[in-house]
Amino acid sequence: MTDKQKLVMKGLLELSESERQEIIRESQNFKTKTFSEKRSLNESLEKAQRTIGPTSNGSCLCCGR
Incomplete structure (x- = not known):
């Protein structure tokens, strides 16, 4: 497993x-989406990332770093 995959797995296990x-x-549904639907989802996730990154204490709620 790559480091990126491990990071995603860690986040998944926290749920x-x-x-x-x-x-x-x-x-699984992502595979069937059109290019424009995928792009729209990616844009939404990028906006959300601004609020789920490191907290004021410096650790990320998703990955624990």
Whole structure:
């Protein structure tokens, strides 16, 4: 597993079972989306990333770094 994959796995393991299942469903649905739908999702995630990055204490809620 690459470092990027390990980081995603760590974030996935931090979720509840229902949150994990939702992410798995969304990632499976991603394969069938059009280019424009994928681009729109990517833009939404980039905007969200601004709020889920490192907190004021310096650690990221997603990866723990």
